[in-house]
Amino acid sequence: MKRVLLMLTVVLALSCQAGHEIKLFDRPPAESSACPCPYPQTKSRFIHAIEVRSFPDVKTALIGVTLIDPASRSISCALMSAEGMAVFEASATPAGLEISRALPPLDSQNFARNMMDDIEMIFLPPQSTDIQKGTLADGRRVCRYQSNDGWLDMAGGEGGKIEIKRYEKGGGLKRCVTLAAGASGHYEAIELAAPGIFGYRLTMTLIDSQGPDGELFVPDENRGGDK
Amino acid sequence: MRRYGAVIKILFFCLGVGLLWPAGAPADDFAALRRDAARIRTISADFVQQKHMKILSRPLVSEGRFYFAAPDSIRWEYNKPLKSIVLSSGGNTRRYFFSGGKIIEDTAGGAQAMGLVLAEVAAWMKGEFDANPSFAASVKEGADTVVTMKPAEKNMAGMIEKIEITLSRKEPAIKTVRIVENASTETRINFSNMVINQPVNPSLFQEVP
Numbered sequence: 001m002k003r004v005l006l007m008l009t010v011v012l013a014l015s016c017q018a019g020h021e022i023k024l025f026d027r028p029p030a031e032s033s034a035c036p037c038p039y040p041q042t043k044s045r046f047i048h049a050i051e052v053r054s055f056p057d058v059k060t061a062l063i064g065v066t067l068i069d070p071a072s073r074s075i076s077c078a079l080m081s082a083e084g085m086a087v088f089e090a091s092a093t094p095a096g097l098e099i100s101r102a103l104p105p106l107d108s109q110n111f112a113r114n115m116m117d118d119i120e121m122i123f124l125p126p127q128s129t130d131i132q133k134g135t136l137a138d139g140r141r142v143c144r145y146q147s148n149d150g151w152l153d154m155a156g157g158e159g160g161k162i163e164i165k166r167y168e169k170g171g172g173l174k175r176c177v178t179l180a181a182g183a184s185g186h187y188e189a190i191e192l193a194a195p196g197i198f199g200y201r202l203t204m205t206l207i208d209s210q211g212p213d214g215e216l217f218v219p220d221e222n223r224g225g226d227k
Numbered sequence: 228m229r230r231y232g233a234v235i236k237i238l239f240f241c242l243g244v245g246l247l248w249p250a251g252a253p254a255d256d257f258a259a260l261r262r263d264a265a266r267i268r269t270i271s272a273d274f275v276q277q278k279h280m281k282i283l284s285r286p287l288v289s290e291g292r293f294y295f296a297a298p299d300s301i302r303w304e305y306n307k308p309l310k311s312i313v314l315s316s317g318g319n320t321r322r323y324f325f326s327g328g329k330i331i332e333d334t335a336g337g338a339q340a341m342g343l344v345l346a347e348v349a350a351w352m353k354g355e356f357d358a359n360p361s362f363a364a365s366v367k368e369g370a371d372t373v374v375t376m377k378p379a380e381k382n383m384a385g386m387i388e389k390i391e392i393t394l395s396r397k398e399p400a401i402k403t404v405r406i407v408e409n410a411s412t413e414t415r416i417n418f419s420n421m422v423i424n425q426p427v428n429p430s431l432f433q434e435v436p
Contacts, residue, residue: 060335
């Protein structure tokens with residue numbers, strides 16, 4: 001069992017690791033000038049079934065709700081059990097993070113911050129204006145967004161997939177996200193891997209997505225079901 | 228995890244109370260309730276669950292089926308949107324979810340918390356509803372009977388505000404369980420097709436799917 005866990009850890013660590021060197025274009029060809037942009041352009045809401053696998057052999061499933069406002073770069077999110085019990089609710093804006101509900105073991109500030117960072121990486125475009133364009137060792141075109149604490153690579157993949165990787169300054173891979181294009185857009189199936197001994201892998205499958213409607217809560221008189 | 232277990236305990240408490248509350252019984256007569264509950268051997272019912280949260284513009288709807296067999300076997304099964312099953316029997320509780328066509332046992336610890344809960348549900352199945360000091364209950368009679376329960380424990384503050392159980396006075400069935408977590412978050416479960424004391428295959432409490 002330990003051997004299997006060790007192998008799993010190594011696979012997690014290496015699966016997205018290799019090949020972060022890029023060959024920069026001297027003068028980007030016209031067709032490669034646009035970087036992948038899967039991000040919602042307006043306020044959007046996504047509901048995903050989330051399968052979680054983490055060290056040492058934790059497997060569970062949750063329902064996640066994410067509300068994104070790209071204009072204000074604000075994020076609201078909620079996690080609930082299959083039984084509908086909300087176990088985590090938080091929102092983040094450029095001004096800060098607000099946790100409105102966090103039941104153990106999801107009640108650490110670290111968990112909330114990391115989760116918001118993961119959501120931002122998936123649903124909001126990078127803010128960096130320092131962008132390099134080139135090709136990876138495997139020939140795929142990549143856009144590299146430099147920041148103070150590292151960089152973020154975005155590359156296209158087979159079948160319209162988009163791969164997003166975040167590296168720390170020293171070159172260590174922090175996160176690897178794959179967005180699989182589907183009929184409902186790039187958020188139909190999402191894989192997120194956080195490498196390392198205490199890494200985790202999330203497999204997110206879209207249940208529902210909703211566009212902007214301005215109304216965040218259904219008043220009691222409009223609810224369905226028996227009264 | 229203890230607080231999470233306590234919240235789930237409340238959830239299942241209200242379900243246990245609601246499903247077993249006999250129609251027409253004097254609402255404040257717990258002794259009568261215990262007598263009537265003792266006659267229930269099996270229950271099966273469909274349910275539709277609506278989750279209302281501030282973050283949602285429309286409720287998240289889940290559907291599934293509930294089974295109970297005396298003295299302590301429970302199967303709580305969600306068919307959508309997230310297919311999952313909780314089985315509890317003889318003090319052993321397991322939770323499963325479906326992934327890529329496969330059944331995977333949940334190892335995150337939630338099943339253990341639910342095991343504690345479902346052990347208490349077994350006591351509630353005997354009609355021992357008023358023995359639980361975690362709740363202060365009140366009853367409102369009308370076209371239907373509405374039982375309102377508020378957690379008595381301080382550590383529930385901010386987690387569960389109240390639970391309302393609407394019971395039909397015409398037939399031996401619960402209509403709705405409403406769990407209010409706060410002003411903008413609640414879970415409403417509507418039951419239908421409830422069948423009482425008909426044979427239920429024992430394997431349902433042991434095996435998935």
